[in-house]
Amino acid sequence: MSEINCIKFLRNNKGLSISEIQRTLTINWRTAKKYADEDQIPKQKSPQRKGMMYEEKWGEIVSAWLFEDSKLRKKSRRTKKKIFHYLVELGFKGSYRTVCYFISEWENSHVEGKDKGFERLEHPPSDAQVDFGVMEAVQDGELVDIHTLVMSFPYSNAGFAVPLPSQNQECFLHSLKQLFHQIGGVPRRIRVDNLTPAVKKTRPIDEEAELTE
Template identity: 75%
Template sequence: MLAMSDINCIKHLRNNKGLSITKIQETLGINWRTAKKYADEDQIPQSKIKSKEGMMYQEHWGEIVSDWLIEDLKLKKKLRRTKKELFKELKELGFKGSYRTVCYFITDWENSHNEDGTDRGFDRLEHPPSEAQVDFGIMEAVKDGEFVDIHTLVMSFPYSNAAFAVPLPSENQECFLQGLNILFNQAGGVPRKIRIDNLTPAVKKTRSKTAEAQLTDAFIQFKNYYGFDVQVCNPRSGNEKGNVENKVGYVRYNFFSVSPVMNNFEELTETLRVQLSNDRKRLHYEKEIMIEELWKQESNYLLALPQKNYPVFKEHEITVNKYNEAQIDKALIHIPRAANYSSIYLILTWDRFKAVSPNGEILLEDYRPYMNNKRAIPWISVVKDWIRKPRIVAYSRYQRYLPGRIKDYLMVDDLSLRKDRLKELVNLLVTHDMKRINEEFYDLISEQNGDPYGVNWNLYDSLAPSDDGGELI
């Protein structure tokens, strides 16, 4: 096509100067047909966009194949259907076209889509769909009347601002991988890319601050099983995963601001899952769309879950001392008959361990020592504060942690009587812990005040519905 200035010159010579086509051709040194075209024909702009034609585009066959290709992109390559298999399935549905027609359509579709199944336009987004960020946050719960540190693994999706979280007892490799297993199942799929910082369970420690991050062998095997990519943030660069950093704080301040009572990790996991699911029923902070709706869109880009979860355990050889003791999680554990063997094998999961002899005999199986790491609630100082303001007991954050018998004993309407009972309780706490006071409550109270109430405590205890100190929240 000629430049517009050349076209304008041809029009001028023809219309204003009255030159013939042959003269214009000779003057400008162009082809006669070109001179004729631009001299006598109107130059009307036309759209260059043409709708694609053919049965794959004008009928429903193209939509069917597109849906199949998107489904297969969620699977590993070896599990995806070939072009011949797709053509065969189309023929079973009544397709009358040729194999070559299907191949041309698939090639055209692949050229307009990324390998990960998203449109190329998403490449320009700061956070494309199905990209997740993962980090730990330490929070606090109450179990059996004592504080427990909860290492909550949070997985956030910046595109939709959806989040998932699982409470764990530690941040070691077994807990980290088990936590990811649970998070993938909660999300209903696997993120295509996960951004992490230099987490010890996933990244090897290097002496050089400028060296490229190296993933641990166990984490590489785990990521290969699920098929996701990993991006490790630069050291001391929390801004590179700012979404999950903020989400950890959001979970802490919204769901752990008052330490929840937990019976076990499984119940607390389910409670947190429900709370975060309900939390998605709010507007995105920037997009002014419900997070729940954005998550429905983003979940379509997740990789499919394998049929089985990745088995998470660690196995290594250990030695024991002459007292049949071995160190597990920095604690000496007595293992019966372990000294009879030169070495034994330890199999660790996120919450339990097995000590196994060289011939396969299980010598000991139990919970890992850190499952019992607890900190006492400072009941003496708490109760002393209550004595000064007995009215506050009913509204205190600590009252939910009181064992059932003690709570019933204190929750009387007469504030003067409540204050006297609080004084009795603080006197008992000087020599007894709260758990023992609850177990021997009636005997200790009778010894202290001579049982002035004339109550048959045994009958009262048999009618009490619960003695566990609260419910999971």
């Protein structure tokens, strides 16, 4: 049903042709034609859910938590393990896997406000993106956070990274040289986020940012 609704949305709201819908969703041309121009949409079957998450109060509790968290930033949301821990404190006798299955089903069925007919960004070959990141590493037997400079190539989904002691300009420029050595060349174009070592002053979206020397 989600695919059928997406096909009709691309046809009626975005004005895409059948061939464009076929390429966008990577589906059969006849399937795109059938549902794009057909007035009737097949009725969605709603099988009766069974199990403690549906027959008892637990599903309603988790659904309420997930709905609350959907309004927050991802970093502030409850993890699956935290949700399971809270349920156990309330007397839940089921397994962690049961909770994970329920959360996955909930997330797949609650896609309100998400425009599936999005426009794909074009990323030409050999164009790269650069941004600072953080990764975990083992140092002296303990997990520590390590600064990294990450260079990704969206066209091929390739990625490279260099560990750093800091995120200053010296580390930024040194890491760029190391990344060029890793990939064996220099990208034709590099998109850089508003990194302090690279961007001196940000400007409105329709103006060029002021870069560092």
